[in-house]
Amino acid sequence: MLEVDIKKPLFGVNGLINLEANFSLKKGEFLALAGVSGSGKTTILRCLAGLEKSKGTIKVGGKIWQDERNFLPPQKRKIGFVFQDYALFENLTVEKNLLFANKNYALCDKLLELLDLGELKKRYPTNLSGGQKQRVALGRAMMREPEILLLDEPLSALDPNLRIKLQDEILKIHKEFGTTSIIVSHSPSEIYKLATHMIEIENGKIIKSGSPKELLLKTSGSQKFSFSATVVELKEVDNICIATISFGHQITQVIVSDARNLKVGDTVNVSTKAFNLLINS
Known part of the structure; x- marks a missing residue:
């Protein structure tokens, strides 16, 4: 169970806003955060990862990651983070990028196979396509054996066909490891395909919460x-x-x-x- 109740001032598209995020997720759920740019979505991810500080509490599996007295540093949080810009080590091969996060060779081999990267494991990032780089980034995040996988618009720079393929890869990894996952996305079709729950944020406040079907499948009357x-x-x-x-x-x-x-x-x-x-x- 992930329990979040945090507050933080931040600068949004219309100036200073007060972020207020209060939600909970069961283990294995897939949450999508939606809303216009600057509404606070990425800040929520960064607070969960311990990359930014906020007021309030964050609990994972009954363990306190943050409260009034405690703040668990990022390296001690079981978080996997996938960014839009890949953030790979250019001087390391695909295999060594994964092993940098964890020297678990068995897990590395499993992820290389799951993500169809086995034949590319000796290549360097400069010799990979955008989709291949993002699969490496996903694999490296999972090498940390995270309790929570955070995805910050990881597919927004990819073309539509490749984006659909990578959505399948994300869903496969999510189900294989039973990880609690949270994605920031502006794509309704992506959210509908991946998420079990959706939260819409506006000016730092949660304005809608429910299943993607409830919030995205808009039908009424005839x-x-x-x-x-x-x-x-x-x-x-x-x-x-x-x-x-x-x-x-x-x-x-x-x-x-x-x-x-x-x-x-x-x-x-x-x-x-x-x-x-x-x-x-």
Whole structure:
């Protein structure tokens, strides 16, 4: 069980905000943290890892990692941390990058096999692709035999097809080791695929908490589906307004019956009833 109840002032997108995070996770759960940049998601990860200090308590399996009197240093916390920029040692081979974290050769061989890195173990990071580097980073994090795996937008720099493949690798590792995992992600499809629980943060506060299905699968009434999108272009064609919208990695166009209150950059809700697409601001 992971129990978190922390507070910390930090500078967000709109200036100084007060981060307040209060949640708990059972062992083996997979939590996704969502919200706009600067809302406090990464700070929560860094506080869990002991890389930043905050007020409040953090308990893992009944052990106190942080409270008013105690602060367990990062090296004593059983944390695996995967960053967006890989953070590999360029002068070490794939195998030695893993063994740097832990000299457990049996575990190293197991992770090399699980992550399909066996044939690359003697290569250096400069000779690896972005996806291969991220698999090495994931393997090195798991070499610490962590109780908690933290993933800070680890796939955001990868192309869509590779991103999907790496999501499978993360899920495989999570299930194989039964680790409690927490990912920061801006991708609804990624969150839906990986997470068992989701928290949405705004200006340092938790505004929504629930399963990805509850928070992301937005349907109501007779609507057959509903999703959020961003308006990237508005164009009049033969007295009809056509909105070009972006959602996930897709772009499409829909007809808008009334565009008077719409502008480029707006977030809209796209839904359907029967076979008619509806768009609402």
